[in-house]
Amino acid sequence: LNRSLAEFGTTIFAEMSALALRTESINLGQGFPDTDGPEEIREAAVRALRDGRGNQYPPGPGVPELRLAVAAHQERLYGLAHDPDTEVLVTAGATEAIAAALLALLEPGDEVVALEPYYDSYAACIAMAGARRVPVTLRPSRGPRDGVANRHFRLDLDELRAAVTDRTRLLLINTPHNPTGTVLTREELAAVAELAVERDLLVVTDEVYEHLVFDGAEHLPLATFPGMRERTVTIGSAGKTFSFTGWKVGWVTGAPALVSAVRSAKQFLTYVASGPFQYAVAEALALPGTYFAGFRADMQAKRDLLASGLAEAGFEVFTSAGTYFITTDIRPLGESDGFAFCRALPERAGVVAIPNAVFYDHRDAGAPFVRFAFCKRTEVLQEAVQRLKRLA
Numbered sequence: 001l002n003r004s005l006a007e008f009g010t011t012i013f014a015e016m017s018a019l020a021l022r023t024e025s026i027n028l029g030q031g032f033p034d035t036d037g038p039e040e041i042r043e044a045a046v047r048a049l050r051d052g053r054g055n056q057y058p059p060g061p062g063v064p065e066l067r068l069a070v071a072a073h074q075e076r077l078y079g080l081a082h083d084p085d086t087e088v089l090v091t092a093g094a095t096e097a098i099a100a101a102l103l104a105l106l107e108p109g110d111e112v113v114a115l116e117p118y119y120d121s122y123a124a125c126i127a128m129a130g131a132r133r134v135p136v137t138l139r140p141s142r143g144p145r146d147g148v149a150n151r152h153f154r155l156d157l158d159e160l161r162a163a164v165t166d167r168t169r170l171l172l173i174n175t176p177h178n179p180t181g182t183v184l185t186r187e188e189l190a191a192v193a194e195l196a197v198e199r200d201l202l203v204v205t206d207e208v209y210e211h212l213v214f215d216g217a218e219h220l221p222l223a224t225f226p227g228m229r230e231r232t233v234t235i236g237s238a239g240k241t242f243s244f245t246g247w248k249v250g251w252v253t254g255a256p257a258l259v260s261a262v263r264s265a266k267q268f269l270t271y272v273a274s275g276p277f278q279y280a281v282a283e284a285l286a287l288p289g290t291y292f293a294g295f296r297a298d299m300q301a302k303r304d305l306l307a308s309g310l311a312e313a314g315f316e317v318f319t320s321a322g323t324y325f326i327t328t329d330i331r332p333l334g335e336s337d338g339f340a341f342c343r344a345l346p347e348r349a350g351v352v353a354i355p356n357a358v359f360y361d362h363r364d365a366g367a368p369f370v371r372f373a374f375c376k377r378t379e380v381l382q383e384a385v386q387r388l389k390r391l392a
């Protein structure tokens with residue numbers, strides 16, 4: 001094994017999903033929906049397969065229909081115009097987009113400032129690029145400890161500024177944020193943008209949960225902030241937005257020079273992927289606003305159900321403003337080690353969750369936090385809550 005990868009082992013998601021199967025537990029670990037996306041979009045995939053669209057290598061940058069649809073979606077939602085030929089690239093999920101962007105834009109020795117806890121593939125891809133990650137820890141707000149409504153993880157802007165050095169090449173941002181459910185505010189994003197401009201940094205922003213922002217808030221793409229259009233690579237995914245995580249269709253948008261660099265790396269990773277599914281996702285992106293609103297409302301209701309259930313079961317619950325996930329603090333249950341807690345949870349309660357510590361360099365800072373996914377059917381969430389209540 002390449003030494004730069006030695007520290008990573010098997011991803012926590014594979015480990016925990018295998019544990020869920022082995023113990024027949026409810027899997028609130030790995031974030032994938034247990035209901036597939038829209039029927040009409042599945043039909044679109046079947047049609048593409050049957051009509052022979054995408055069964056052979058699609059064009060390297062992605063099929064034109066999908067690149068047009070990605071551009072139209074960004075324009076419609078955010079007023080961000082992109083040339084589908086030079087500013088949009090289709091990837092094998094957001095995972096490949098992250099890998100290709102980091103491999104394309106980093107040189108050995110470069111520093112990458114990333115929000116901690118960070119999605120696991122960031123650290124591995126930074127390492128594969130020979131670069132160094134510099135984590136900026138999101139801090140739990142102090143707020144009153146009254147269950148569901150009040151606590152968040154927040155970005156300390158002074159810590160962010162202090163993390164940038166002469167070797168910093170890029171900022172790696174994720175909003176809405178996995179695993180904390182934090183959605184960066186307009187002020188925080190504006191400060192990130194100012195810092196990037198002032199220090200002339202590139203920005204890679206993972207916005208795969210752009211449609212999962214709750215309580216009437218709106219998603220604010222970093223690329224819409226002053227000075228960001230030309231220095232930002234934005235990453236999206238059909239897996240999250242349309243509940244087809246197995247299709248592995250993602251995309252990158254940004255200025256031509258950046259997208260062209262990412263494409264150079266991407267062509268030697270998968271070259272191309274997901275031919276017929278690309279046509280189906282093009283149709284999905286053109287679904288009416290009612291689809292997106294319904295999806296969001298549905299996920300918000302699931303969030304509410306799980307958040308109140310976890311609070312009743314004795315967890316301290318952080319507000320999830322976006323994503324599929326709720327982060328909890330297990331200390332009110334008399335526990336302090338999220339790893340040990342998650343390893344024992346299947347036996348104790350028949351539920352699988354993810355220890356947030358795996359997303360930290362400062363493991364101690366993440367030790368008492370545990371992540372639960374709520375992208376599951378109502379009855380599954382209800383049953384999980386019943387089981388978790390037995391812990392108290």
Ligand code: PMP
Nearest residue numbers: 093094095119178208237239250
């Ligand atoms: N980024 C984040 C923050 C994610 O949570 C995920 C999926 N869990 C991905 C990227 C990967 O997305 P995809 O499945 O499209 O590769």
Ligand code: GLN
Nearest residue numbers: 013014029030031032178
């Ligand atoms: N993004 C999903 C999560 O955070 C997992 C995806 C994966 O297993 N790579 O749970």
